[in-house]
Amino acid sequence: MLGPHLGTWLARSPRLLPRLLVVAAAVMWSTSGLFVKNPAFDAWPQQWRGVLFAFYRAGFAALVLLPFVPRRVQWQPALLPMAACFVGMNICYLTAMSWSTAANAIWLQSTAPMWVAVLSWVIWKRRPARRDWPALLLCGTGIGLILFWELQIPGSWSGRGSWGVALGLLSGVLYAGAVMGLRHLRNHSPVFLVAWNHLIAALVLAPVVVGVQGWPSLSQWTLLALFGVFQMGVPYLLFVRALRSISSQEATLLGLLEPVLVPVWVHLVLHNPETRWWSLAGGGLILLGLVSRYAPGLANRTSPAPSPWQACTAKPGCSNQNRCSGEEPP
Numbered sequence: 001m002l003g004p005h006l007g008t009w010l011a012r013s014p015r016l017l018p019r020l021l022v023v024a025a026a027v028m029w030s031t032s033g034l035f036v037k038n039p040a041f042d043a044w045p046q047q048w049r050g051v052l053f054a055f056y057r058a059g060f061a062a063l064v065l066l067p068f069v070p071r072r073v074q075w076q077p078a079l080l081p082m083a084a085c086f087v088g089m090n091i092c093y094l095t096a097m098s099w100s101t102a103a104n105a106i107w108l109q110s111t112a113p114m115w116v117a118v119l120s121w122v123i124w125k126r127r128p129a130r131r132d133w134p135a136l137l138l139c140g141t142g143i144g145l146i147l148f149w150e151l152q153i154p155g156s157w158s159g160r161g162s163w164g165v166a167l168g169l170l171s172g173v174l175y176a177g178a179v180m181g182l183r184h185l186r187n188h189s190p191v192f193l194v195a196w197n198h199l200i201a202a203l204v205l206a207p208v209v210v211g212v213q214g215w216p217s218l219s220q221w222t223l224l225a226l227f228g229v230f231q232m233g234v235p236y237l238l239f240v241r242a243l244r245s246i247s248s249q250e251a252t253l254l255g256l257l258e259p260v261l262v263p264v265w266v267h268l269v270l271h272n273p274e275t276r277w278w279s280l281a282g283g284g285l286i287l288l289g290l291v292s293r294y295a296p297g298l299a300n301r302t303s304p305a306p307s308p309w310q311a312c313t314a315k316p317g318c319s320n321q322n323r324c325s326g327e328e329p330p
Contacts, residue, residue: 018242022254025235030261033102035227048212050095055209058201060228065195073192082181085174086197092171100164103263107283108168110259114139115176138289142282149278190240
């Protein structure tokens with residue numbers, strides 16, 4: 001019987017369950033390409049497809065998250081720019097996935113930790129630590145590789161493919177802005193912050209959606225509900241729960257399953273062989289850079305003062321101060 005054995009494992013290793021929760025969240029997050037690339041949405045206008053996906057996903061995710069928001073929340077002006085970055089990130093990411101490959105979109109968004117370090121240097125004059133530079137170099141090389149070969153495709157300068165790559169890169173920058181906002185607001189409930197971001201995204205995008213599209217079909221409604229609930233809302237709840245017991249470094253490392261699996265699901269389930277060799281090579285360099293940055297922190301629990309890179313970059317859902325600083329939870 002698996003039940004008694006699982007109970008024994010969990011009792012012996014109290015961090016096993018939160019690690020499994022992060023893995024489950026990463027697997028659920030990695031299904032985004034299955035929805036965006038689904039043939040059921042081929043009739044949607046391509047120029048607005050990312051906005052439409054962003055609206056419906058945010059709306060359904062907000063419905064899942066709002067019941068878990070504490071009754072008392074405190075207003076701060078910083079909530080607005082954080083939400084603006086989050087809205088922009090979602091539009092850019094989902095549009096990039098619609099216009100380019102799923103691999104390009106997710107790998108370029110995954111450069112957010114690099115942009116956190118860069119923006120912290122530019123805005124707050126916090127230089128990246130020496131241990132950050134190899135990761136920055138690897139991520140930058142991976143970005144350059146993807147951009148160079150994408151622009152070699154005939155017609156790329158006039159087509160949507162190159163714009164999709166550019167929007168994927170911009171989604172990484174905006175992701176970094178959202179993460180920095182979350183770190184600034186780390187004294188708030190993480191569930192409130194995530195629910196707030198999704199609610200604002202749905203409200204801001206609603207007028208655009210009404211103006212460009214009629215009602216989805218029944219099958220589309222089902223897929224969109226799954227997109228918001230299964231791919232976004234529930235994983236955030238699992239992730240926030242896990243962060244009570246494990247550090248952001250460990251969660252970030254486990255969360256790297258998401259960019260690895262996104263193109264895999266698209267290829268296996270939708271039989272979409274769109275991933276090109278330079279996407280895999282560039283993504284591999286980005287993954288290597290992230291692993292090189294976070295893995296040593298797990299081996300050395302008494303790490304020195306955190307660098308800007310450690311601004312809780314696993315997902316915009318960690319707002320607890322010790323998680324964001326890279327300290328180990330008690």
